[in-house]
């Protein structure tokens with residue numbers, strides 16, 4: 001029987017800002033495509049300044065844990081250089097000036113049916129299409145599928161979209177359910193699960209209706225309780241199956257594999273339309289934006305162009321997040337191009353400022369009750385302040401999913417998530433240093 005998960009919070013959704021805005025296609029003049037778009041190694045650029053490229057042409061690739069990146073518009077490469085990326089740092093980018101001729105790469109190959117294709121052949125197509133998890137994690141989808149072969153009995157599609165403000169998945173489910181279900185059939189063919197479920201939070205009744213109408217009988221469509229972070233992988237597994245992924249474990253350890261709805265649609269495009277992952281649906285929202293919207297934007301669309309397409313700022317933005325306010329990364333420039341896992345751009349106005357000038361813990365324990373991973377946020381924060389790596393490791397800081405539930409409820413306004421991001425980096429750096437000795 002399905003059970004709910006521990007902890008979590010109920011932040012105000014603000015989904016109404018953009019939930020009724022249909023997906024609108026964008027055609028930007030320039031795209032800046034980052035060579036590092038996923039967990040794993042960055043790609044090496046395969047093109048140089050002056051090259052002409054076509055939509056779907058491979059422009060970056062690499063070895064090991066790496067998937068290719070492709071041109072998202074046709075046109076001319078005008079720069080291959082370090083540029084700002086949504087991670088907050090500069091990274092190698094290929095900049096293409098759009099010729100607005102929408103010329104497709106002649107090498108794209110579509111398949112009418114998957115009947116004659118083996119699991120390995122389908123995984124190879126998904127790899128070549130450069131598909132990564134589009135819910136934010138950015139793990140290469142072909143690797144998730146290969147590592148799940150023979151181990152997974154339950155496939156779960158994540159349509160929870162629990163993060164406040166974001167409505168991209170909601171619109172995708174309402175407007176393109178057949179693509180999500182088509183991609184899911186490919187995943188089912190690869191993993192051969194006994195059970196397939198799609199989890200959608202109850203606050204998206206139209207999406208639930210659209211997916212139910214399009215789904216085959218063997219696919220359960222589950223309306224989930226509205227509670228943040230319902231869409232986090234481990235919490236979704238617990239809500240749908242009652243299984244608990246152990247600390248440090250992966251979903252496959254309990255026989256599950258989770259795929260975001262947008263990832264399923266990308267799988268459909270790769271197999272049936274022969275189109276690599278070159279565009280995605282994302283929400284541009286927040287109280288600082290004139291016209292909160294959902295766009296289908298080529299990968300690499302500049303944030304400045306997204307804001308302009310949404311009518312510009314209606315007031316001075318106080319903070320801009322790549323993603324939503326709970327898990328998003330604060331941005332310092334609008335010169336970044338979108339990446340594959342970029343589901344939103346959320347723009348806070350000054351009214352949304354809840355920061356405290358001198359945060360001081362009052363030991364209320366709210367962060368402890370809110371943490372869905374059973375961590376002790378206050379202790380971890382103190383350990384991070386003292387750079388106590390041993391305490392951070394013992395406290396399982398690497399299990400922190402950076403959901404922000406602890407920080408959301410903290411009356412002292414302590415920036416706990418930033419603290420844990422730093423702590424995880426400290427641990428990773430220390431381990432890498434140890435490995436080099």
Ligand code: SF4
Pocket residue numbers: 370371372373374375376377399400401402403404405406407416417420
């Ligand atoms: S400690 Fe990490 S997992 Fe726990 S509530 Fe805070 S951000 Fe979420």
Ligand code: SF4
Pocket residue numbers: 360361362363364365366367368377378406409410411412413414
């Ligand atoms: S919620 Fe904030 S103030 Fe309360 S114990 Fe946790 S860190 Fe301290």
